[in-house]
Amino acid sequence: MNLDSRTMMVMMSALILLFSGLLTLAGLHAGNTRGVQHWALGGLCIGLGLGFSYPQQELPGSSWVLVLGATLAATGIGLQFNGIQAFKTGLCNKYIPWLLAGLVFIQSIWFVILHPDIHSRVVANSLVFALCNAACARALFIRIEQPLRTAYWFTGGSFAVVAMMLLLRAAIVFLSPANTYGLFSQAPINPATFFIGSMAQMCLAFGFVLMLNYRLSADLQKLALSDALTGALNRRSLEQEAARLSARCTRTGDALAIMMIDVDHFKSINDRYGHPVGDEVLRRLAAVAQKTIRSDDYFARYGGEEFCILLPSTIEKDAWTLADRLRQNYAALIMEFGGDVLRSTISIGVSDSIHAGLEFSSLVAAADQAMYRAKQEGRNRVVMHSFCLSQVNI
Numbered sequence: 361m362n363l364d365s366r367t368m369m370v371m372m373s374a375l376i377l378l379f380s381g382l383l384t385l386a387g388l389h390a391g392n393t394r395g396v397q398h399w400a401l402g403g404l405c406i407g408l409g410l411g412f413s414y415p416q417q418e419l420p421g422s423s424w425v426l427v428l429g430a431t432l433a434a435t436g437i438g439l440q441f442n443g444i445q446a447f448k449t450g451l452c453n454k455y456i457p458w459l460l461a462g463l464v465f466i467q468s469i470w471f472v473i474l475h476p477d478i479h480s481r482v483v484a485n486s487l488v489f490a491l492c493n494a495a496c497a498r499a500l501f502i503r504i505e506q507p508l509r510t511a512y513w514f515t516g517g518s519f520a521v522v523a524m525m526l527l528l529r530a531a532i533v534f535l536s537p538a539n540t541y542g543l544f545s546q547a548p549i550n551p552a553t554f555f556i557g558s559m560a561q562m563c564l565a566f567g568f569v570l571m572l573n574y575r576l577s578a579d580l581q582k583l584a585l586s587d588a589l590t591g592a593l594n595r596r597s598l599e600q601e602a603a604r605l606s607a608r609c610t611r612t613g614d615a616l617a618i619m620m621i622d623v624d625h626f627k628s629i630n631d632r633y634g635h636p637v638g639d640e641v642l643r644r645l646a647a648v649a650q651k652t653i654r655s656d657d658y659f660a661r662y663g664g665e666e667f668c669i670l671l672p673s674t675i676e677k678d679a680w681t682l683a684d685r686l687r688q689n690y691a692a693l694i695m696e697f698g699g700d701v702l703r704s705t706i707s708i709g710v711s712d713s714i715h716a717g718l719e720f721s722s723l724v725a726a727a728d729q730a731m732y733r734a735k736q737e738g739r740n741r742v743v744m745h746s747f748c749l750s751q752v753n754i
């Protein structure tokens with residue numbers, strides 16, 4: 361079967377341009393997800409670059425068009441690499457596309473204008489583009505965020521296929537006798553390159569859209585489970601976690617401790633400094649709490665200025681120690697708002713499953729009772745539920 365390389369090259373270029381448009385459209389609805397514009401612009405450069413390579417050296421002045429095409433394609437792959445970095449980490453090195461463009465520009469000037477040699481040019485270009493695609497694949501395969509695993513593997517796999525195909529092309533052309541190879545000669549590597557390249561470009565575009573889709577749905581899920589003001593878990597997800605932890609503790613016999621935290625005189629903070637300052641106070645408390653607790657504890661906003669922490673494998677006495685550290689850390693915080701210095705305190709009630717049982721509602725009720733006791737006793741303190749019980753029994 362003889363596939364026509366020229367037609368396939370035009371098709372591949374058109375496909376990439378089409379996908380670039382698709383990514384632009386997808387990016388319009390991606391909010392502040394970084395990287396999508398890089399992919400779209402990268403696709404545009406690669407598509408145009410391939411299109412420019414089409415006339416080869418048959419038309420007058422087409423040598424320069426060929427240089428421009430290779431340079432554009434290198435810029436495009438650099439932009440796609442940056443897009444991956446920006447998508448994954450929010451950061452990228454903006455010089456990478458320029459560096460690649462510079463390298464391929466010099467290389468193309470050498471092999472197309474100064475010392476025209478199609479053999480060496482194809483080997484050199486294939487090697488450079490293979491390395492670029494391998495770098496994109498590597499960037500996708502390392503430090504994978506769990507919910508996006510499949511999308512990263514799929515897109516990284518597509519880049520790896522392109523990299524391997526280009527390596528193979530470099531090897532075949534390198535080993536073939538001099539002056540026997542041309543881009544549009546009947547060598548089977550040409551149609552194979554364009555066929556696999558077109559398929560891989562389709563997979564890449566699909567992979568990018570899949571990554572975007574997974575990221576948006578992970579963000580949505582996070583939003584649905586967290587409190588918008590403080591970033592803590594919301595009450596719904598706290599209840600879900602509590603049910604899961606209760607089931608685990610029933611199985612293992614472990615204790616589960618709880619803290620209910622309430623800001624002291626929060627109403628007067630709002631009244632005196634205004635609601636935006638009140639909101640900021642809640643954010644600062646959340647930040648202190650997140651820093652103080654362990655990574656496997658669950659910190660949630662229970663409602664208004666009340667927070668709750670679930671502490672797996674913890675008994676009331678140890679929860680008290682952690683709660684008192686949190687109380688002290690927060691009391692030591694000096695907050696400044698427009699020249700006003702504000703200090704605030706919290707009252708905390710703690711309990712555990714040994715005293716209150718594993719039902720979430722009874723744990724909350726017990727810790728709440730201890731927290732109100734802390735308020736009654738003068739605020740800025742931590743009270744254990746067992747202390748309230750012992751007072752009742754006297």
Ligand SMILES: Nc1nc2c(ncn2[C@@H]2O[C@H](COP(=O)(O)OP(=O)(O)OP(=O)(O)O)[C@@H](O)[C@H]2O)c(=O)[nH]1
Nearest residue numbers: 622623624625626627628630635638639664665735
């Ligand atoms: N700024 C802000 N205020 C909130 C938010 N949620 C609840 N509040 C306010 O928090 C205040 C809670 O006040 P109270 O329940 O009377 O308690 P308090 O003033 O903290 O007094 P004690 O708890 O007895 O120390 C109310 O004025 C609510 O309007 C919020 O998200 N942001």
